[in-house]
Amino acid sequence: IMYKRILSGVSALVIIGSTCAVIADADEADIGIEWQLSGETESVCEGGNDAFGNIAAAKEDWEYNILDNATVEITKYNGNDEKPTIPSVINGKKVTKIGENAFQDCQSIKIADIPYGIADIGRGAFFNCKNLNSLTLPNSVETIGESAFSYCICLESVRIPGSVTSIKSGAFDCCYSLKRINVDTGNSVYSGINGFLLNKYGDNLICCPAGVTQAAVPDGVTTIGSSAFSHCRDLTDISLPQSVTDIGRGAFYDCNSLTSIIIPYGVNNIENQTFTYCRSLKSITLPSSLKRIGDSAFNGCESLTFINIPNSVTEIGEDAFKYCNDLTSVTISKNVTSIGKTAFGSCENLTNITVQAGNSVYGSENGILFNKAKTKLICCPCGLKSVTLPKSLVIIADDAFFACTRLTSLTLPDGVNVIGNSAFCSCLSLESIRIPKSVTDIGEESFRNCPKLTIKCYDGSSAELYAKENGIKYEHITSRPTVPEIGKSSSSLTAVRLNWSKAKNASGYRIYKYNSSTKKWDTYKTLSGSSNTEYRVTGLKSGTTYKFKVKAYLKSEGATVWGDASEAYITATKPENVNIVKTGKSATSVRLYWNEVRCTGVKIQQYDNVSKAWKTVKLASGTNNAKITGLKKNTSYKFRILAYKKAGGKTLSSPWSASKTLTTKK
Numbered sequence: 247i248m249y250k251r252i253l254s255g256v257s258a259l260v261i262i263g264s265t266c267a268v269i270a271d272a273d274e275a276d277i278g279i280e281w282q283l284s285g286e287t288e289s290v291c292e293g294g295n296d297a298f299g300n301i302a303a304a305k306e307d308w309e310y311n312i313l314d315n316a317t318v319e320i321t322k323y324n325g326n327d328e329k330p331t332i333p334s335v336i337n338g339k340k341v342t343k344i345g346e347n348a349f350q351d352c353q354s355i356k357i358a359d360i361p362y363g364i365a366d367i368g369r370g371a372f373f374n375c376k377n378l379n380s381l382t383l384p385n386s387v388e389t390i391g392e393s394a395f396s397y398c399i400c401l402e403s404v405r406i407p408g409s410v411t412s413i414k415s416g417a418f419d420c421c422y423s424l425k426r427i428n429v430d431t432g433n434s435v436y437s438g439i440n441g442f443l444l445n446k447y448g449d450n451l452i453c454c455p456a457g458v459t460q461a462a463v464p465d466g467v468t469t470i471g472s473s474a475f476s477h478c479r480d481l482t483d484i485s486l487p488q489s490v491t492d493i494g495r496g497a498f499y500d501c502n503s504l505t506s507i508i509i510p511y512g513v514n515n516i517e518n519q520t521f522t523y524c525r526s527l528k529s530i531t532l533p534s535s536l537k538r539i540g541d542s543a544f545n546g547c548e549s550l551t552f553i554n555i556p557n558s559v560t561e562i563g564e565d566a567f568k569y570c571n572d573l574t575s576v577t578i579s580k581n582v583t584s585i586g587k588t589a590f591g592s593c594e595n596l597t598n599i600t601v602q603a604g605n606s607v608y609g610s611e612n613g614i615l616f617n618k619a620k621t622k623l624i625c626c627p628c629g630l631k632s633v634t635l636p637k638s639l640v641i642i643a644d645d646a647f648f649a650c651t652r653l654t655s656l657t658l659p660d661g662v663n664v665i666g667n668s669a670f671c672s673c674l675s676l677e678s679i680r681i682p683k684s685v686t687d688i689g690e691e692s693f694r695n696c697p698k699l700t701i702k703c704y705d706g707s708s709a710e711l712y713a714k715e716n717g718i719k720y721e722h723i724t725s726r727p728t729v730p731e732i733g734k735s736s737s738s739l740t741a742v743r744l745n746w747s748k749a750k751n752a753s754g755y756r757i758y759k760y761n762s763s764t765k766k767w768d769t770y771k772t773l774s775g776s777s778n779t780e781y782r783v784t785g786l787k788s789g790t791t792y793k794f795k796v797k798a799y800l801k802s803e804g805a806t807v808w809g810d811a812s813e814a815y816i817t818a819t820k821p822e823n824v825n826i827v828k829t830g831k832s833a834t835s836v837r838l839y840w841n842e843v844r845c846t847g848v849k850i851q852q853y854d855n856v857s858k859a860w861k862t863v864k865l866a867s868g869t870n871n872a873k874i875t876g877l878k879k880n881t882s883y884k885f886r887i888l889a890y891k892k893a894g895g896k897t898l899s900s901p902w903s904a905s906k907t908l909t910t911k912k
Contacts, residue, residue, distance in 0.1 A: 383404075416476075426438075545570075585615070680702040
């Protein structure tokens with residue numbers, strides 16, 4: 247059972263009989279001062295040992311608890327002395343603990359001499375005692391609690407006695423004047439080397455004083471502990487020995503002046519928040535042993551202009567490079583299989599994310615990060631002003647365009663189904679976005695803090711409903727043009743006339759011609775007018791196959807809305823005229839030769855004197871001559887030929903040549 251008491255400076259020292267209760271010969275460092283309570287007496291002993299300090303004048307108040315072991319925990323100091331005299335005994339009971347936040351925000355205190363007998367200094371006990379510049383810890387202290395002396399910004403040095411066996415996280419965090427932490431050589435758990443706090447064996451660096459400007463980590467250190475260098479705001483240079491293999495979470499958090507660092511080979515994990523808010527960090531060398539970059543590892547490193555992510559890295563954590571404002575380009579290796587949410591979010595000058603070929607999980611296009619199939623958009627770099635999205639897109643991930651403050655307009659392709667939570671949050675310059683009917687799921691706050699936005703959507707669509715529910719301005723858009731169909735064509739030697747069906751909602755059409763050299767569709771001609779549904783394509787080669795597509799477009803509200811292209815239409819030009827230029831003959835056969843032309847083949851006909859009709863006797867391809875056999879001796883025969891071209895299920899022919907009469911030999 248813990249009993250709470252308040253000890254007033256006015257009643258702190260009692261007269262027993264008529265004698266002042268003073269331990270005159272006691273050593274303050276060992277036993278401190280014993281105070282006793284007796285009823286409500288207000289008598290105070292004056293004079294005596296200096297160990298009393300100026301208690302009577304300051305009338306300091308102490309609040310305390312009686313612990314289960316019949317010792318005392320000081321829970322609060324209510325005085326304002328520069329050097330309060332901390333009692334070692336209260337009401338006959340030993341003081342063994344300074345409790346949680348007991349001296350927190352005590353701005354008057356400059357000197358803290360902890361009396362012998364105190365074993366436990368609680369969490370935040372002296373937190374934010376900004377003027378504390380002298381601290382004495384007795385050889386009875388065993389535990390120093392979490393943040394016990396955090397933000398004691400005038401404290402310049404600390405000596406850890408041999409009795410200390412536990413120093414909790416952040417015990418001396420943000421002590422910006424602290425240059426050294428010394429440790430008694432007899433301590434069985436800790437050691438001090440060059441002002442650093444390490445474990446006894448010297449291989450785990452636990453804490454670097456926050457006031458140092460340069461640091462050389464001792465050889466033999468293998469582990470940089472969690473938060474070891476956190477808030478070392480004046481630290482500009484640091485060298486790590488090759489022995490280092492582990493760097494703990496938040497190890498260099500808020501090292502605001504650190505400009506560069508080389509991570510030695512053997513480190514395979516940059517833990518969460520390791521370099522968060524290292525705002526001056528411009529250069530970091532990562533080893534080829536590295537496997538993982540943790541959550542927020544470089545969050546807020548706003549001066550980082552380049553990062554070479556080794557090919558060994560397989561995982562990049564959430565917010566890993568968020569707010570790296572000077573970063574312009576990032577390359578993701580083929581071995582990365584996991585990228586956390588907003589890993590590259592809010593990097594205001596980032597314009598390009600490239601994924602190496604061969605990556606099995608991720609892909610990139612136009613500088614944007616996608617999944618491999620490009621069905622999910624993961625991250626759009628915030629530095630882009632305009633964006634073109636692939637037709638394969640189905641999902642826009644949570645936060646994908648978060649804080650893309652330079653983006654002014656965007657058209658989502660048909661087929662997109664999902665717009666994730668906060669996908670376009672804080673796109674401050676976004677004025678319009680066209681959302682297709684296919685979108686059925688729009689997440690919470692997808693367009694929060696987009697003050698200029700007008701959503702362009704279809705009547706009755708999910709986008710319209712979202713705009714109404716969230717008070718966002720919206721406009722209806724006209725349906726996209728339908729797909730025209732090329733139905734027929736006519737050909738000459740050097741031209742093809744295309745005809746197609748009239749598309750609905752069309753302002754005009756664009757004709758595309760396939761380029762067999764580049765394997766791409768080239769724009770051939772753009773026509774205005776919805777009824778303009780035919781065009782003669784000229785300047786073509788004779789006897790050649792061509793492919794065409796037609797796409798309709800709509801001019802609406804200053805923008806061009808494109809429909810889908812028609813199916814590829816295959817046709818050909820007519821082959822050139824073919825003529826018999828040479829002949830050969832025997833008693834039972836003749837051979838005909840003709841001029842070479844571009845064509846699929848040549849048809850040869852023979853005149854039948856009985857039926858008075860021409861009959862096809864030969865089809866030849868890939869040659870300029872053919873032999874006609876089975877003829878009679880010394881007989882006259884008449885022949886003619888034409889060239890033909892097959893394409894798109896049709897056959898185009900040249901005119902028949904002039905007939906040629908031949909007489910077989912005797």
